[in-house]
Amino acid sequence: xxxxxxxxxxxxxxxxxxxxxxxxxxxxxxxxxxxxxxxxxxxxxxxxxxxxxxxxxxxxxxxxxxxxxxxxxxxxxxxxxxxxxxxxxxxxxxxxxxxxxxxxxxxxxxxxxxxxxxxxxxxxxxxxxxxxxxxxxxxxxxxxxxxxxxxxxxxxxxxxxxxxxxxxxxxxxx
Numbered sequence: 723x724x725x726x727x728x729x730x731x732x733x734x735x736x737x738x739x740x741x742x743x744x745x746x747x748x749x750x751x752x753x754x755x756x757x758x759x760x761x762x763x764x765x766x767x768x769x770x771x772x773x774x775x776x777x778x779x780x781x782x783x784x785x786x787x788x789x790x791x792x793x794x795x796x797x798x799x800x801x802x803x804x805x806x807x808x809x810x811x812x813x814x815x816x817x818x819x820x821x822x823x824x825x826x827x828x829x830x831x832x833x834x835x836x837x838x839x840x841x842x843x844x845x846x847x848x849x850x851x852x853x854x855x856x857x858x859x860x861x862x863x864x865x866x867x868x869x870x871x872x873x874x875x876x877x878x879x880x881x882x883x884x885x886x887x888x889x890x891x892x893x894x895x896x
Contacts (some may be wrong), residue, residue: 725822725890727819730886731815734814734818738881738882739810739813739814741881743798743807754795758795759786761791762794762806764788782801813848813878816843816848821883824839831887840882842863842875844878844879
């Protein structure tokens with residue numbers, strides 16, 4: 723089967739990135755409570771985004787969910803500025819790429835072994851993007867991560883697999 727990977731990733735990336743961010747929000751809220759904000763700065767290079775999304779940003783300001791910072795704990799990924807949505811989008815794009823390859827190569831996408839193989843690739847991508855600031859405990863091969871850290875990568879992969887199989891459902895057998 724031939725798949726236009728660029729088109730498929732572009733089509734599916736926002737949905738997967740939104741799920742990645744929603745999972746992070748759920749974990750944050752479980753630890754900190756529903757009302758605890760998590761403000762992150764909107765960098766000057768993204769002020770064009772603020773201007774282009776003036777109505778959205780104004781509503782976030784009015785709700786107390788933004789200043790020249792944005793409350794990532796209470797704002798959907800699709801409404802974040804590009805800087806704060808960047809890692810979720812990059813993770814989604816990378817996970818979709820490896821999930822699409824596995825799908826095209828007819829790997830068993832329900833297999834935990836395959837999920838771990840793909841999670842290892844996603845973790846390698848993450849280290850390449852974030853190695854300059856990541857803790858030493860995170861800068862190890864997937865197999866050496868704690869179970870909690872491994873599960874973060876697996877969740878991202880599962881979201882990507884779900885998006886790919888749903889998108890190409892007519893090609894997937896049960």
